[in-house]
Structures are given as structure tokens and as C-alpha cells.
Amino acid sequence: MKWKLGALLLAATTAVALPGCATVAAPGTGSLNAGGPQDTSRSLRIMGADFPYTDATVAAFEQQHPDISVEYVKGAISFEAGSVQTLLRSGSGPDLLLVNSGPGRVGLLADAGLIWPLDEVFATNGLAGRFDPEVVRQTKAGTDGKVYEIVEGLDVFQVYYNKKLFAAHGLQVPTDWRGFLDTCQTLHDAGVKPMLAGARDNFAGGWLLGALVQASAGRDKMSDIINGSGSFDDPAVVQGGQMLADLIQRGCLDGGQAAALDGGQAESAFWKGGGGMIVVPQGSMANARQDGVDVSGFGSFPMPPREPGAEALPTSGLALSWVVNNSTKSRSAVIEWLRWLASPEYLALTAAKGRTLVPAQVVPAGTKLDPAVEDGLEKVAKGTGFNPSVYLPDAAKEAWYQAVQGILTRRLSPERAMQGVQDKLAAGR
Amino acid sequence: MTSTRRTALIAVMLLPSLLLLAVFLFLPLLRGIELSFYTWNGVAPVMHRAWLDNYARVWSDPAFLKALSRTVIWWAMHLGLAVGGGLVLAALISEIRWRRAQTLFRGLVFVPHIMSLAVVGVIWSQLYHPTIGLLNGFLDAIGLDKLAEPWLGSTGLALPAVGVASAWQAYGFYLVIFLAAIQAVDPALHEAAAIDGAGPWQRFRNITVPSLHNAISLVVVLAFINALKGFGTVWSMTEGGPDRSTELVAVYAYRQAFSLGDIGAASAAGLSIAVIAVVITVGFNRWRDRAAVGR
Numbered sequence: 001m002k003w004k005l006g007a008l009l010l011a012a013t014t015a016v017a018l019p020g021c022a023t024v025a026a027p028g029t030g031s032l033n034a035g036g037p038q039d040t041s042r043s044l045r046i047m048g049a050d051f052p053y054t055d056a057t058v059a060a061f062e063q064q065h066p067d068i069s070v071e072y073v074k075g076a077i078s079f080e081a082g083s084v085q086t087l088l089r090s091g092s093g094p095d096l097l098l099v100n101s102g103p104g105r106v107g108l109l110a111d112a113g114l115i116w117p118l119d120e121v122f123a124t125n126g127l128a129g130r131f132d133p134e135v136v137r138q139t140k141a142g143t144d145g146k147v148y149e150i151v152e153g154l155d156v157f158q159v160y161y162n163k164k165l166f167a168a169h170g171l172q173v174p175t176d177w178r179g180f181l182d183t184c185q186t187l188h189d190a191g192v193k194p195m196l197a198g199a200r201d202n203f204a205g206g207w208l209l210g211a212l213v214q215a216s217a218g219r220d221k222m223s224d225i226i227n228g229s230g231s232f233d234d235p236a237v238v239q240g241g242q243m244l245a246d247l248i249q250r251g252c253l254d255g256g257q258a259a260a261l262d263g264g265q266a267e268s269a270f271w272k273g274g275g276g277m278i279v280v281p282q283g284s285m286a287n288a289r290q291d292g293v294d295v296s297g298f299g300s301f302p303m304p305p306r307e308p309g310a311e312a313l314p315t316s317g318l319a320l321s322w323v324v325n326n327s328t329k330s331r332s333a334v335i336e337w338l339r340w341l342a343s344p345e346y347l348a349l350t351a352a353k354g355r356t357l358v359p360a361q362v363v364p365a366g367t368k369l370d371p372a373v374e375d376g377l378e379k380v381a382k383g384t385g386f387n388p389s390v391y392l393p394d395a396a397k398e399a400w401y402q403a404v405q406g407i408l409t410r411r412l413s414p415e416r417a418m419q420g421v422q423d424k425l426a427a428g429r
Numbered sequence: 430m431t432s433t434r435r436t437a438l439i440a441v442m443l444l445p446s447l448l449l450l451a452v453f454l455f456l457p458l459l460r461g462i463e464l465s466f467y468t469w470n471g472v473a474p475v476m477h478r479a480w481l482d483n484y485a486r487v488w489s490d491p492a493f494l495k496a497l498s499r500t501v502i503w504w505a506m507h508l509g510l511a512v513g514g515g516l517v518l519a520a521l522i523s524e525i526r527w528r529r530a531q532t533l534f535r536g537l538v539f540v541p542h543i544m545s546l547a548v549v550g551v552i553w554s555q556l557y558h559p560t561i562g563l564l565n566g567f568l569d570a571i572g573l574d575k576l577a578e579p580w581l582g583s584t585g586l587a588l589p590a591v592g593v594a595s596a597w598q599a600y601g602f603y604l605v606i607f608l609a610a611i612q613a614v615d616p617a618l619h620e621a622a623a624i625d626g627a628g629p630w631q632r633f634r635n636i637t638v639p640s641l642h643n644a645i646s647l648v649v650v651l652a653f654i655n656a657l658k659g660f661g662t663v664w665s666m667t668e669g670g671p672d673r674s675t676e677l678v679a680v681y682a683y684r685q686a687f688s689l690g691d692i693g694a695a696s697a698a699g700l701s702i703a704v705i706a707v708v709i710t711v712g713f714n715r716w717r718d719r720a721a722v723g724r
Contacts, residue, residue, distance in 0.1 A: 022478045026469055027460065082687035085471045108690070112472040200581065200670060257559045259671035260582025269560065394690045405672040409584050412672070 028089035037116055037324065039331040043069045046337070047087070048098025049320065050074035052290065052354030060349055061340050068333045079105045079394075088114040088325060095328040096337060098152060101318030102390040104397060106149045107142040109323060116324040117146040121335055130342040132380070135360045138318060141227075141391075149321035150341055153357020155281035156316045156376035157207045157387055158300040165192055165276050173301045176308040177215065177243065184252035187276045195247065196275035197258040197408075198266030205258070205404035206389040208279045210315045211303040213240030214385035218305070219313055226391045228429060232422035233415075239306065241414030244407050255408040271295070279303070281319075282376035283356035289370065290354055300375065314379050317387030319357050396425035465696035471686065476693075483697035492673065493698060496681040500702075503592060503677055504656035510596030512652045515603030516641075520633050522604075523611045535608065542601030550665025553594035557581050557666075581667055584674035591675055595662040599655060603648050610644035611637060646717045650710050657706050678702045 048054075058072050077083040079100055087093035088109060099105065109115045122128045128136060131151070139149050161173070166183075169190050174180040184194035199205025214222055217236040224230030225237070248255040258266070263280075270278040271288045278284075282300075289295050302312040322341060324334050340346050347361050351369050358376040363369070369377065389397050399421045406412025412420070465483055467476035487493050518538055525531040541549065556563045559579040568577045580590040614637065622632050638645075660679035663669060669676035669684060676684070678698060686695035 023475050024467070024478070026474055026476045027464075080688055082471065085690075089472065108470065108472050112470075112474060114472060201668060202670075254559075254579070256579035256582040258582065260557070260559050260579035265558070274560070394688065398684070398688050402672065405670050409582070409672045409674075411584060 026089070028086075028091060036326055037328045037331040037334065039329070041329040042067055042333055043071070044096065044330055044333050044337060045071045045073065045094040046096045046098075047073045047075065047077055047094040048096075048322075049076060051350070051356075053350040053352075056349055056353045057340075057346060060345070061337065064340070065333075065336055068330075068336060070337075079108075084109070085114075091327055093325050093327075095325055095330050095334055097323050097325065098320050099149075099323055100390075101139075101149060101151055101321040103139075103141045104391055104393050106139075106321060106323060108394075110142050110144070110146070110148040114326055115148050116326050116328070116334075117144075117148055118150065118324065118338070119146050121338055122147055125335065125339050125342075127338065127342045130362055131360055132362060134380075135318065139321070149318075149323050150338055151318050151360035152320040152322060152341070153355070153360055154316050154376070154380060155283065155319045155387065156314050156358055156379050156384060157211055157279055157281050158302050158314045158379070159211070159277050159279055160270070160285060160298055160300045161277045162270075162273060162275070162297065163299050164297045165273070173299070174304050175312070176304045177306045178308070180304045181246070181250060181252065183276075184247070184250060188251045193254070193275040194251075194277060195253040196261075196266045196270045196278045197253060198261035198263040199258050199404050199408055200260060200262040202401040202404070203389070204263035204266060204280070205408065206401055207281070207315070207387060209240065209244055209400070209404045209407075210385075210387045210389065211279045212243040213237055213388070214313060214315045215303040216240035216243055216306045218310065219383070219385045222386050222388070226386050226388065232418045232425060238414050238418045241403065241407055241417050243306065244404075245410075245414055248408065248410070255410060259405060259408045271298075282358060282370075282372040285372035286354075286356035286370040289372070290356075295372075300372075302379075313383065313385045314376075315387045316358075316376075316380055316384040317390035318360070392421075392425065393428040395428050396421055399424040461696050461700060464692055465700050467693050469692045470690040471692045472690070479693055483693040484701065487694050487697045487701060490694075492676070493678070493681055495673070496676050496678045497702075499588060499675070500657060500659065500677045500679075502588065503595075503659050504653060506589065506592035507596060507599065507652050507656040507659070508649065510593060511599040512603050512648055514596060515600040515648070516607050516638075516645075518600070519604045519607035519611055520637055523608060524629070535605075538604055539601040541598050544598065546598060546661025547665045549594060549598045550662050553591075553597070553662075554581065554666050557590055582671055584672055587667055587671060587675045591663055591666050594666060595659060598662065599652075603652065606644055606648055607641060610641045614640040642721075646713070650713060653709065653713075654706055657702055 046058075054072060054074065058070050062068065062070055073094065077087065077097060077099060079085065084097060084099050084105075085108075087097065106115070110117070118127075127150075135151050135154070136147065139147050139151060142148065165187065166172070169186050169192070171183050171186055174183050187194040197204060197208050199208070216239040217225075217234065221230055221234065221236055225232060225234070231237075244253075247253040261269075266278060267280055267284050267288075269275060270280075271284075271293045285295050285298065285300070302314040305312050322338070324338075328334055342361065344361075344364050344367075347359055347363065348367060351359075351367050351373075355369065355373060358373055358380055359369075363377060389400055392400055403412065403417035403421055406417050406420075407414060464476075466479060466481075468479045468483070469476040522531055522534050522538070525534060544552075555561075557580040559565060559577075559582065562580075564580065565574075565577040568574055578586055581587050618636050618640075619632055622636055627635070658679055659677045660683065663675050663677055663680055664683070667675045669680040679702070682695045682698040682702075685691045685698060
């Protein structure tokens with residue numbers, strides 16, 4: 001009886017698993033069968049992060065468009081947890097989603113036909129002129145050169161430092177790598193933790209290594225790598241990994257502690273005065289200010305370059321973007337929402353209600369932003385390096401994060417770590 | 430009632446359960462088997478048949494083999510800490526003669542098991558916090574600060590540290606099974622042994638443990654299956670890090686699916702571990718049954 005049951009199960013499995021065709025439709029093809037966005041509904045279902053300004057922006061939109069009802073579902077959705085892919089493939093996902101930006105992530109959805117190309121919407125509604133041209137250029141870096149995302153904001157990563165600790169130990173903001181290591185040494189000798197990092201959940205570790213690689217290889221070389229004509233095993237990039245190893249070797253950064261903490265824990269410790277420096281985006285300081293932390297005793301500077309005299313640049317990356325479900329039934333309502341996102345009123349409202357991301361829009365004069373966000377905006381205007389994790393495809397991004405953890409725990413040499421990233425990048429391309 | 434009507438009645442009564450099993454167990458299982466034979470990134474509209482390539486890739490991936498060996502270590506820890514801890518505590522609680530105190534302790538020790546794995550992860554992450562954690566604080570306070578470690582940041586300590594947290598969450602379940610079995614042991618055996626001069630340890634070793642043969646074998650199987658599924662605590666505490674040192678097979682499969690977009694390999698890894706679990710469980714049960722017949 002048992003054998004009969006086993007044989008039956010095996011036969012059923014074989015019948016299901018191995019149909020005649022070598023290529024079959026994937027599960028949940030709703031978006032593809034819908035024939036693109038339709039216009040049969042005036043209600044919008046939106047899913048995205050819960051910003052301090054979210055409720056205000058939804059309310060203002062509904063006031064301007066009384067014929068459109070909006071349901072905003074708050075919650076983090078991410079590629080790394082699989083929720084974005086699943087929602088879109090289900091065929092009944094929200095009309096609009098706020099997701100992690102960049103061709104490495106959004107490009108996958110675009111290639112699969114799950115999201116709507118927005119070039120026509122941009123052209124017919126004059127949206128292109130409302131956004132920073134460099135941001136629009138970056139969003140077109142996918143395989144077909146079309147725009148699929150409207151960027152909500154950018155992150156600009158710099159070294160944030162504790163001014164009081166620096167003053168107490170007679171330290172100035174370092175301008176080159178040698179000076180940075182000396183600053184670390186002084187703090188270390190005084191019993192202060194020179195740097196904090198939280199790499200357990202990967203993101204912040206990637207920010208730190210990205211800043212060091214930028215300080216070593218420079219913007220042009222990193223631009224080549226991001227755009228496919230350079231390599232992560234370039235000696236200048238490997239040197240960036242070596243800079244991380246040097247920080248650990250010299251006691252500037254406790255690798256074990258950095259691997260044990262997540263990004264939030266490290267940031268929290270830093271804003272409470274638990275360390276001299278940390279690499280975080282502007283949003284960290286803006287959030288701390290909103291949480292009532294006195295951030296006047298903190299400042300920021302770009303990671304100093306390895307070569308004396310070279311330009312010190314912060315790194316930056318697209319942070320979050322709006323994408324449109326290809327199976328939406330609310331085409332015109334979606335377009336109205338996109339027009340709202342690009343409007344100066346939206347920007348002003350978000351700025352007034354606690355925006356912590358650097359705007360991707362052209363910012364009108366007189367717009368009052370958080371000082372940390374304002375600083376990030378100025379840095380973007382002058383030019384920044386790249387935060388690689390935004391631009392790398394899945395496997396290479398994972399290898400990038402593993403490179404950070406491998407160097408922090410001293411289990412990977414910088415050479416092997418960067419070679420691992422390059423191998424995955426080459427395979428992905 | 431005729432035989433036909435009786436069969437029909439049984440079928441009708443079973444139908445709701447069978448439907449639920451079909452929807453929530455058999456169909457996903459069949460889908461998993463199907464996915465393991467295709468390459469798919471989780472977003473593309475089509476999947477390409479890969480025959481057994483996914484299985485070959487997974488079983489030749491050093492990361493999978495390391496994850497498998499970590500899972501064996503994890504199972505051994507789970508067996509020692511959760512099952513062993515549950516057995517010892519069950520024996521101690523059964524020795525409490527004051528009924529109300531026994532009920533109180535029985536309830537208290539079960540509390541960790543009713544917590545979600547995510548909550549357990551958060552609690553233990555804070556306990557292991559390198560600077561403000563209770564564990565390092567305690568070591569500092571008693572002058573053993575040299576032993577303080579970044580528990581979750583060390584590639585050598587992270588797996589045992591998470592294993593302790595996971596065992597803390599799980600032992601209550603095994604304890605309840607053991608306690609029920611202990612309470613079914615004839616008290617006269619203990620009384621006779623006590624009259625003969627046997628101490629608590631001797632009674633535990635020579636009466637309690639042999640009497641729990643069936644309960645122990647059941648718990649070992651459950652612990653084995655639970656250990657193979659080890660994911661929640663690991664993911665909430667370390668996400669498989671640092672440097673993959675806590676990456677169990679379940680974490681490997683999750684990472685393949687969602688971080689790397691390789692649904693086929695993830696399904697192959699998941700099904701591989703399921704087959705291993707079934708084979709070992711069936712083998713263990715057969716051995717147990719034969720041993721029982723031989724006794």
C-alpha cells in the first residue's frame with residue numbers, strides 16, 4: 001500500500017514538474033495578461049514606507065482630486081524579502097509601490113514586464129524637467145533605456161563626527177587618509193571608540209566600504225565599474241578594501257562589534273555619544289533631530305581620499321522610487337499621483353513635514369529643508385561618488401555585502417573579497 | 430447503516446480536512462517540486478526547464494555543503510540544549526510535591542515557547558549586545574570582562590549563541606511532552622526504589638529515563654525536524670552572518686530565493702533537506718520499532 005502511494009505521488013510529481021515544453025509560464029502571470037494599465041477605476045491603492053509626511057501628502061492629494069480615493073498601505077516592502085516581486089507577480093498588487101531604487105532592482109521588474117514604462121507620462125506631463133537630470137539619467141540605465149521609476153529621494157553618505165569629542169582631543173577634520181588614521185589613533189589612545197558601524201543587516205556595512213572604495217579609487221573609476229567598463233578587482237578598488245582592513249588592524253574600528261550590531265544600533269550609539277565617527281546617510285542626522293537629539297554637536301565630512309590632494313567626495317545613491325504596476329486599472333489616477341509627486345507643492349509639503357531624503361526633484365528657491373538634507377542636496381549638486389549596492393545586480397550586491405562581513409571578521413583578504421564581487425558581477429552581466 | 434453510506438459519510442467528514450491539506454500542503458509541495466526543475470528568477474514571465482541542474486548546482490555549491498554541516502551542528506545543539514534541558518526541567522518539576530507550585534512552574538517554563546521567533550530574536554540580540562547587553566554587563570560586573578565578546582559578531586561564537594536562544598524558545602514544548610510522560614510513570618516504581626535506598630539521580634537514570642522511551646524517541650524526531658527548519662531565530666538575530674557563519678540550510682534557501690533571485694536552486698535546496706528529513710525520520714522510526722520488538 002505504501003509503495004503504491006509512493007508511486008502515485010512520484011507519478012503526480014513527474015506529471016506536474018516535467019511538462020513537454022522546455023519553457024513554461026511562471027506562476028502568477030497576472031501583470032502580463034492584463035495588457036498594460038487600464039483606466040476603469042478611480043481608486044488608488046498605494047504601498048510604501050511610512051514617512052512623517054505620508055498622511056499629509058495623501059490628504060492633500062485627495063483634496064485636490066476629490067474624485068480619486070486613495071488607500072495607502074504603510075509598510076516596508078523590499079526586494080531582499082521578496083515582497084515586491086510577489087506583490088507584482090500576483091496580478092492583484094497595489095497600483096503604485098515605493099521600492100528600493102536603482103536599475104539593479106527596478107531593472108529586474110522592468111525586464112519582466114511587471115512595471116509600466118513612464119517615458120510617455122514624463123513627456124506628456126512635462127515631468128522630466130521637474131527632476132534632476134542626473135537622477136533621470138541614472139534611472140534610464142536599464143537594458144532598454146526607458147524610465148521605470150520616479151525617484152522619491154537620494155541618500156548621501158558621509159562621515160559624521162562628534163564635534164565635542166574632536167574638540168576635547170584637539171582634533172581637526174582630516175583631509176587625507178593619513179590624517180584620518182591619525183585622528184583614529186588619537187581617539188583610540190584616549191579610550192574613545194574612533195568609529196562605529198553596524199554591518200549585521202548589511203546596508204550600513206555597504207555604505208562604509210562604498211565610502212572607502214570611493215576614497216581610494218575615485219569617482220571616475222567607480223563610474224566605469226558601475227557602468228560595466230571597469231572591474232572590482234582593480235588595484236585601486238582592492239585598496240579601498242585594504243583601507244577597511246587597516247581600520248580594523250589599527251583599532252579604529254572593532255570588526256567583531258561592527259558585525260554584531262545592526263545599522264540602527266550603531267547609529268543609536270553614535271548619536272548618544274558612543275563613538276567618534278560613523279558613515280551614514282543624511283537621513284540619520286535628520287531622523288535624530290526629529291527624535292529630539294541635539295545634533296548641533298555633530299558635523300560631517302566626506303571620507304578623505306587616500307591620495308593627498310585628491311578630491312574628497314561623498315558617495316550617494318538613489319534611495320526609494322515609485323513604480324507603477326503594469327496591471328493597474330487606475331491609469332489616469334496613477335498619472336495624477338505621479339504629477340503630484342513631481343509638483344513643487346508635494347516637495348514643499350514633504351519638506352515641511354519631516355523629509356529626510358535628499359529630493360530628486362529640482363528644488364525651488366526658498367524651500368526649507370532639514371539642514372542635513374540641505375547639506376546632502378548641496379553635495380549632490382557639486383557631484384558625488386557612488387554607493388555601489390544601489391547599482392549592482394543581485395548576486396554581485398550579495399557578494400559586496402559578504403565582502404564587508406568577510407573583511408570585518410578577518411576571514412577574507414581585500415583581494416579575495418573584491419574578486420568575489422567581480423566574479424559575481426561578470427557572471428551577472 | 431450500509432457500507433456504501435458509511436463510506437460516503439466518512440468521505441464527507443474527511444473532505445474539509447483533505448481540502449485544507451490539498452490547498453495548504455500538497456499543492457505548495459507540488460509547486461515546490463515543479464520549481465526545483467526549472468530556472469526562474471522570481472520575476473520573469475517564463476521559467477526554463479533545467480532538469481536536475483538545480484540539484485547538481487546546489488549539491489556542488491560549497492556554501493550549501495557548509496550550511497548542511499552547520500545544520501547538523503545546530504541539530505546537535507538543539508538536541509542537547511532544548512531536548513536535554515526540557516527533560517531535566519520536566520524531571521525537576523515533577524519532583525515538586527506542592528501542586529500549586531508545580532502548576533506555576535509548569536506555566537512559567539512554557540512562556541518562552543509562546544513567544545514568536547522574531548521576538549525571541551530581538552530579546553536575545555539585546556542580551557548579546559556587545560556594549561549594553563546583559564551578558565557582557567554581567568561578565569564585567571563579576572570581574573570577568575576578559576570573557577566579554579561581541580557574541581553575534583564572532584564567526585566562532587555566533588552559531589552557539591543563536592543556538593542557545595533557539596533552544597530557550599523551544600525547550601518548553603519538549604518539556605510538556607516529557608512531563609506528561611513522567612506523570613504517567615507508576616509512582617509505585619519510584620516509591621519502591623526510594624525504599625530500596627535509590628537517590629534522586631539513580632531514580633531518574635534507572636526509572637524515569639527508561640520509562641520515557643517512547644516520549645524521547647518522539648521528541649528526538651520532532652527536534653530533528655525542527656532543527657532542520659531552523660530559520661526564524663537565525664534570521665532575526667544574524668541574517669545568517671557574520672560572514673555566513675550562521676547560515677543554515679533554511680537560511681541558504683531563503684537567501685537563494687530572495688537575495689539572489691534563484692528560485693529553482695532555493696526549491697532544490699529546500700526539497701533536498703525535506704527528503705533528508707523524511708529518510709532519517711523513517712529510518713529512525715523503523716529502528717525504534719525494531720528495538721521495541723526486540724526488548
